[in-house]
Amino acid sequence: DARVTQTPRDKVTEMGQEVTMRCQPILGHNTVFWYRQTMMQGLELLAYFRNRAPLDDSGMPKDRFSAEMPDATLATLKIQPSEPRDSAVYFCASGLAPRIPAYNEQFFGPGTRLTVL
Amino acid sequence: GDSVTQMEGPVTLSEEAFLTINCTYTATGYPSLFWYVQYPGEGLQLLLKATKADDKGSNKGFEATYRKETTSFHLEKGSVQVSDSAVYFCALSEAGYSTLTFGKGTMLLVSP
Numbered sequence: 001d002a003r004v005t006q007t008p009r010d011k012v013t014e015m016g017q018e019v020t021m022r023c024q025p026i027l028g029h030n031t032v033f034w035y036r037q038t039m040m041q042g043l044e045l046l047a048y049f050r051n052r053a054p055l056d057d058s059g060m061p062k063d064r065f066s067a068e069m070p071d072a073t074l075a076t077l078k079i080q081p082s083e084p085r086d087s088a089v090y091f092c093a094s095g096l097a098p099r100i101p102a103y104n105e106q107f108f109g110p111g112t113r114l115t116v117l
Numbered sequence: 118g119d120s121v122t123q124m125e126g127p128v129t130l131s132e133e134a135f136l137t138i139n140c141t142y143t144a145t146g147y148p149s150l151f152w153y154v155q156y157p158g159e160g161l162q163l164l165l166k167a168t169k170a171d172d173k174g175s176n177k178g179f180e181a182t183y184r185k186e187t188t189s190f191h192l193e194k195g196s197v198q199v200s201d202s203a204v205y206f207c208a209l210s211e212a213g214y215s216t217l218t219f220g221k222g223t224m225l226l227v228s229p
Contacts, residue, residue, distance in 0.1 A: 004160070031215050033216075042219070042220075042221040042222060043161075043206065043219045043221075043222070048215065048216065055215075056216075091160050091161070093160070093161075095215065097215050105151075105163050105166070106161075106163075106217060107162075108160030108161045109160050110158075110159055110160050111159075111160055
């Protein structure tokens with residue numbers, strides 16, 4: 001049963017600390033997405049990659065957030081320094097760039113719940 | 118730009134009641150439409166989809182019909198169960214793009 005995995009599941013940290021979240025996409029998927037979910041803003045797309053190359057990170061605060069794909073099996077999202085307003089659930093999702101664009105399904109991981117004190 | 122509008126929740130129903138969650142969209146092209154469901158503590162998962170006008174997507178007793186004339190994709194279920202309690206997201210994808218545009222989500226609470 002192929003799944004997207006994310007670590008850690010929960011993270012509590014203090015303001016100013018660096019936070020790293022990791023994602024393992026489903027093997028064979030070539031597109032990876034990072035989302036942030038909060039009660040106020042709902043689900044926001046932060047960045048996404050195709051074949052490990054960043055295609056769009058316009059949803060991400062550039063001064064403190066960075067996203068990378070060191071290899072095809074690992075995507076990372078870093079926040080440095082973290083702030084209380086970064087508290088949210090961060091989801092990774094993966095998919096295949098569809099040959100038939102209509103069949104665009106994204107598979108979500110369980111999320112990382114981040115709390116910045 | 119593209120957008121998806123869903124009815125605000127929570128929607129509170131008794132078990133076996135009929136469910137409708139409204140969804141309308143704005144798109145520049147001819148999108149595909151999706152419903153995702155998020156159970157407590159989990160990520161989103163695809164519930165159903167429709168790729169062209171008048172298509173009906175269905176899964177687990179849920180249905181939604183792609184209505185191009187009214188730009189709508191309302192989610193329905195004839196008889197809800199307590200286990201259907203979750204947040205439901207309507208989404209669209211334009212041809213040629215990998216990204217999904219999501220609505221804000223509608224929480225459904227079903228009581229026994």
